[in-house]
Amino acid sequence: MSQINDALKRASQTDRLREGAAPGAPAPPMPPFAAPARSSGKWRFLVGALVPVLICAAFFLLLRAFRPNRQAPTIAPIAVSPQPSPAPAPPPVEISPPPAIIASAPPPQPALPRPAAAPSQPSPPPPPAFPPLKLQAIFYSKASPRALINGQTAAVGDAIAGAQIEEISPAKVTVAWRGQTKSLSLGSP
Numbered sequence: 001m002s003q004i005n006d007a008l009k010r011a012s013q014t015d016r017l018r019e020g021a022a023p024g025a026p027a028p029p030m031p032p033f034a035a036p037a038r039s040s041g042k043w044r045f046l047v048g049a050l051v052p053v054l055i056c057a058a059f060f061l062l063l064r065a066f067r068p069n070r071q072a073p074t075i076a077p078i079a080v081s082p083q084p085s086p087a088p089a090p091p092p093v094e095i096s097p098p099p100a101i102i103a104s105a106p107p108p109q110p111a112l113p114r115p116a117a118a119p120s121q122p123s124p125p126p127p128p129a130f131p132p133l134k135l136q137a138i139f140y141s142k143a144s145p146r147a148l149i150n151g152q153t154a155a156v157g158d159a160i161a162g163a164q165i166e167e168i169s170p171a172k173v174t175v176a177w178r179g180q181t182k183s184l185s186l187g188s189p
Contacts (some may be wrong), residue, residue, distance in 0.1 A: 022043040088126065130177055135184035141172045147173045149184070 137148035145168035146153050149160050158165050163177040172185045 128178065130180060130182055131163055133161060133163060133175060133182070133184055135173055135186055138168065138170065138173065140168065140184065145169075147184075149173065149175075 083110055120161040133149055135147060135149055136151070139148070139153075144155060146155050146166065147167075147168050150162055154160050154167055156165055160175075163175040163182075165173060166176050166181070167174040172183050174181060174183050175181075
């Protein structure tokens with residue numbers, strides 16, 4: 001476009017010169033056309049070589065980011081072993097101190113008859129212990145809260161180890177077992 005403008009300028013200059021010249025005089029020659037200076041081809045070569053390299057690198061990174069893993073993650077199963085309930089401790093044994101040796105011992109006294117022991121009634125068995133429950137995670141939502149207890153996912157109303165889940169809140173889970181209730185929270189045994 002600039003070449004056309006340059007040619008038009010030269011033509012108008014030539015026309016002005018002709019008008020000022022005598023009639024019949026030869027027209028002055030047109031000035032030679034000077035081509036604009038060109039930039040070297042080095043930059044074009046560098047840009048032309050660099051663009052495909054950048055496109056290939058971007059494609060490789062996108063392919064790597066969205067490629068599915070070939071190996072599915074493995075989840076180690078959680079082994080839950082039932083914990084035995086603690087056995088009742090045996091009653092403490094009374095140990096009498098050894099008899100002291102005295103130089104002059106008092107005469108032995110006749111043994112008094114012991115009163116007959118009343119037949120002992122068996123003590124009532126202790127109430128059964130609450131089943132061992134370990135709260136591992138809470139997945140809370142208003143619509144359907146869930147909790148991970150002893151490696152099992154359960155919702156309100158489900159039973160785990162005989163205990164029924166009554167309530168799941170963002171911080172704790174309430175369970176009931178044989179009329180007893182217990183609150184489980186994360187991090188507590």
